[in-house]
Amino acid sequence: MPDRPVETVRAEKMAAGGDAIAHLADGRVVFVDGALPGEDVRVEVHSDKRDFARARVLDVLTPSHARVQPPCPELARGCGGCAWQHVEPTAQRSLKAEIVADALRRTAKLDAASVVDGGGVPPWAYRTTMRLAVGTDGRVGLRGAASHDVIALDACMVAHPALSALLPAVRVRGAKELTLRVSAATGEVTAMADRPGARITGLPPSALVGAEAVLHEDVLGARLRVSAGSFFQSGPAAAALLVGAVMHAAGERLTIDGPVLDAFGGVGLFAAALPLRDAVIVESSRSACADARVNVPEAEVVCTPFERWTPRPVEWAVVDPARAGLGRDAAAVLAAAGPRRVVLVSCDPVSLARDAVLLAAHGYSLRDSVVLDLFPHTPHVEVVSVFDRA
Ligand SMILES: C[S@@+](CC[C@H](N)C(=O)[O-])C[C@H]1O[C@@H](n2cnc3c(N)ncnc32)[C@H](O)[C@@H]1O
Incomplete structure (x- = not known):
């Protein structure tokens, strides 16, 4: 194989996805994995x-003050789960907030968007669900x-201790992926393989x-x-x-009596944890809809892709x-329901900007965005944005 080119560059800023942006001597942009x-x-x-x-980093010549030694032994063995442990x-x-502001500037041309860091979860032991790959052994x-x-992992520093403890003993045959979940509240464990008939051993009897x-x-x-599916x-x-951020974003509308839309509502997290009197949850997964009916019995649960929901008037919407965002069809359905305020939760900075x-084309303007770190040590962002109808 021919030698790969080696150059010295200065990292300028972070890009969505977690690489740093720099320029090569020939003027081209280079995305650098591992630079700050x-x-x-x-x-x-x-x-x-x-x-x-x-490109990938060979040597850091002038380390940033933000650079730290990654503590995880699994990362040292090559695990790709945490791309930002060196930060x-x-x-x-701060980097995540800058990535979001940059996406809003570049894609939505919102040069003066208010983007603030809204805090994060504790940096270790936060994950209670892991989607794991199954090795040949x-x-x-x-x-x-x-x-x-x-x-193969003996432990995972970002996983809840009860989840991390399961990793070394579990064996799977006949599947490529296993989703393991633990409850921090009750200690319950669920496991779901991506193939029916897979054989899973090494789990606790319960x-x-x-x-x-x-x-x-x-x-x-x-x-x-929460069902495994x-x-x-x-x-x-x-x-x-996230619930706290949505509550804050809803502001004075939170306690309004009129109907509230919880679109892409999952198991009913927001409708269950927020003080909503009249919520309609729209969700496409049968499994999540069944959970939402149990979790929020007073809410109306409509089990359909949001793009096919027949809109009805709502006061505000979450x-x-x-990751792909709302897209054109869902944005049109949302606008047809006529909420005065839309609280948009986005897990991708570019789809937020799109x-x-x-939403601007439907008369909604962005008031502010709060960036949350729900996935420390990874470049994943979560953004809660408030849009108001003019
Ligand atoms: C990011 S999750 C959010 C769930 C919930 N709000 C929560 O915080 O737990 C997105 C949800 O949208 C659902 N979903 C995906 N595509 C959908 C669609 N086209 N229409 C309605 N729901 C959809 C998924 O099943 C998932 O439950």
Whole structure:
């Protein structure tokens, strides 16, 4: 194989996705894995395109004050689960806020958007759900940082201790992925493989297996049933932080009697934990809808893709789509329901910016965005934004 080009570059800022942006000597943008803004780094270019390149750090020549020694032994063995362990946790939050502000500037042309750091969950032991890859020996782990190999895990520092303790003993045959979840409130465990008929061993005897296995989690006093096949936030601390941010974003509208839309409502987290009198939850997963009916019996649960929901008038809406964001169709359905305020929860900075453009076309302007760190040590962002109808 020919030698890969090596250059020294200065990292300028972080990009969505977690790499640093720099420029090569020929003027092209290079996305550098492992560099931090302000650092001079010697990099190896491993992917060369006409307009941009990708590189990894060989040496850090001028380390940033935010750089720390990653503490996790599994990371040292090649685990790709935590791409930002070399960044001090408070600095991770500032970088995430800058990534969001940059996406709003570039994609939505919102140069003066108010973007603030809204805090984060404790940086370690926060995850109660892990989607794990299964190795050829049946052990579970995460994909490698620099390869697709499965790095079997003996422990995971970002996992809840009860979840981390399960990792070394579990074996899976006949599946490629295993989703393991524990309840921080009750100690219950569920496991779900991506193939029917998979054989899973090494779990505690009380663990429940399969998409319909349920556990119960507590969030701000609300007890929630969560089926293995349903979405849940990275853990109860993340769910509580998010509920608090949505409550703050709803502001004076929170206690208004009129109907409130909880779109992409999952197991009913917001409708259960917020003081809503008249909520309509729209959610497409059957599993999550069944949980929401148990968790928020007083709410109307409409089990359909949001894009196909027949809109009815609502006072305000909380909308929490998957990574791709709302998109054109869902934005039109939302606008047809006529909420005065939309609280948009986004887990991708670029889709937030695209949704801001779509909502603006329906008369909604962005008031502010609060960036939460629900996934410390990873570049994942969570943003709660307030849009008001003109
Ligand atoms: C990011 S999760 C948020 C769930 C919930 N708000 C929470 O915080 O727990 C997104 C949810 O949207 C659901 N979903 C995905 N696509 C959908 C669609 N087109 N229409 C309605 N719900 C959808 C998923 O099943 C998932 O429960």
